[in-house]
Amino acid sequence: MKKIRNDKEYLVEETLEGYAMMHSDIIVWKEGTHQIIRKHKKGKEKVKFVLGNGAGHEPAVIGWVGHGMLDMNIVGDVFTAPSADKILEGLETINDGSPILLAVQNHAGDVLNANIAYGRAIKEGIDVRKVLFYDDVASAPKGFEEERRGIGGMLFYTKIVGAYLEQGGDVEHAVELFERVRDNxxxxxxxxxxxxxxxxxxxxxxxxxxxxxxxxxxxxxxxxxxxxxxxxxxxxxxxxxxxxxxxxxxxxxxxxxxxxxxxxxxxxxxxxxxxxxxxxxxxxxxxxxxxxxxxxxxxxxxxxxxxxxxxxxxxxxxxxxxxxxxxxxxxx
Amino acid sequence: MTEIERNDVILMLRSVAQEMMLHEKYFCELDLGLGDGDHGVTVSRGWKALSEALTGQDETLEELFRRLGSVMTNSMGGTIGPIYGLLFEGFANAVSGRETIDLPTAASMFEQSVQEIGTGADVKEGMKTSFDALAPAACALRQAAGENRNLEEGFGDAAEAAEYGAQATVKMIAKKGRARFLGEKSVGKKDAGAASMAAMIGAMCMYLKQQ
The missing domain is CATH 3.30.1180.20 (Dihydroxyacetone kinase; domain 2)
Known part of the structure; x- marks a missing residue:
């Protein structure tokens, strides 16, 4: 294999660090974590938008964090969904009392860990709404849309719902908008x-x-x-x-x-x-x-x-x- | 032997961890057929973290298993992380208030895990997952306990049942995880999660037989 890397143990951390350096006017890597966060945070009154995913798909979705897009990306290991603890840690970091919209791509690991983190966050009193995305026509037949995996179409909801929340949109309509974008x-x-x-x-x-x-x-x-x-x-x-x-x-x-x-x-x-x-x-x-x-x-x-x-x-x-x-x- | 205590459990898990890490490449190669070829990396990462968490802390068996479950969930991530988390949750539930593990307790531990994973991950036998190795092992332990056999004999049967269960996944159509998107094309390959689950039970058996 010929790939640019140092110690494979730190592959993900070094990716996050480097990418955040590259876009230091927009995002910050929270050292010691797998979190990429906006540099210029949204106001307290606005709904926050968070997505977790495995590493190895860059610039997805560390490169989708910023103004009018995501507030935070929680990254797992290579091709591996972030653990429930990593997700919860992320939610705790971003929580400022306003609702958090947690988008989940439909893959077994992402769903399992997000569900655990969601349950714990609710217990801690964090106002989290969870929405599930699926769009891959190849992964399940028509009529079984909810079983499909979530892939590239996620850019649409990230941009559209992200822009809506940047404008101060409310969480109920954001969920509706997310689902409309997904279904279309x-x-x-x-x-x-x-x-x-x-x-x-x-x-x-x-x-x-x-x-x-x-x-x-x-x-x-x-x-x-x-x-x-x-x-x-x-x-x-x-x-x-x-x-x-x-x-x-x-x-x-x-x-x-x-x-x-x-x-x-x-x-x-x-x-x-x-x-x-x-x-x-x-x-x-x-x-x-x-x-x-x-x-x-x-x-x-x-x-x-x-x-x-x-x-x-x-x-x-x-x-x-x-x-x-x-x-x-x-x-x- | 008829029962083991907390200290033995720690030694056993340390030995299982060593064994699991040795198989890293094999689990990756199996996963190449149906997934993205990194199951061994994830399993290794989890058992390494577990190994480092096996300290001589003052805690009950139940507390130990609960802590280890959370270590596994968090270090592994992905699908298999929560599965191992639920496995240890089940173990913890079954040893509540106990200081030792005999064969009937071991059977309860695996039965509880089967229940936890079945509900938590919404999985049944025949879906081509780690569950296909775990569930038969739980049955084998219960049967051996009913026949008043000793701990290592019980785990001998469980290891055999798990291995047989893992082998049976070759002929199954995947209904869970990434492999399910392959549909009928998933037939003919062994599920990596089932293989690693069987290896874990096999390593437990090996440790007990060496004592």
């Missing part, structure tokens, strides 16, 4: 090349030359060995677009946000070409792209591939998507 979001991912676990050095995905895997998860776990020969970008856009449109609440006349996420080693050249083809695909079906993000946002080490997310938006979501923000991945 679908994601599908495709992997092209291998990736290596940064601690073990083992290859967790290994694909034959000229074959891609449809429906890969964020840890590089297989999408059920659903492999096809490498298609052209236009063909890929059509395949992924068909899957998303068939599953989600999308139709002619709708406005959507389009998010092309690079999984690690997919170049901006490739992402741009696919973005172009996805826009052609959508506009060809009388849909309008009301906003976008394109880049390596939620990665799995050097995995080659992309995830494509759509979110149907109305006026409220559109305005919030375009509202100002400042975090590691973007400033608006």
């Amino acid at each position: 979001t679908r994601t599908y991912s495709v992997a092209f090349t291998q990736c290596t676990h940064p601690v073990t050095g083992m290859q967790i995905v290994n694909l034959p030359e000229n074959e891609i895997e449809m429906g890969m998860g964020v840890h590089g776990e297989g999408g059920g060995n659903n492999r096809i020969p490498m298609p052209s970008s236009a063909q890929l856009a059509q395949k992924v677009g068909d899957i998303l449109l068939k599953d989600g609440p999308y139709g002619a006349g709708d406005e959507v946000l389009l998010f092309i996420n690079g999984l690690g080693s997919t170049t901006m050249m490739e992402q741009s070409i696919l973005y172009r083809d996805m826009v052609h695909y959508l506009t060809g079906r009388d849909m309008k792209v009301a906003g976008n993000y394109c880049g390596n946002c939620l990665t799995t080490q050097e995995l080659g591939g992309v995830s494509v997310s759509l979110c149907k938006v109305g006026e409220e979501e559109k305005a919030l998507w375009n509202a100002p923000c400042a975090c590691g991945i973007f400033r608006r």
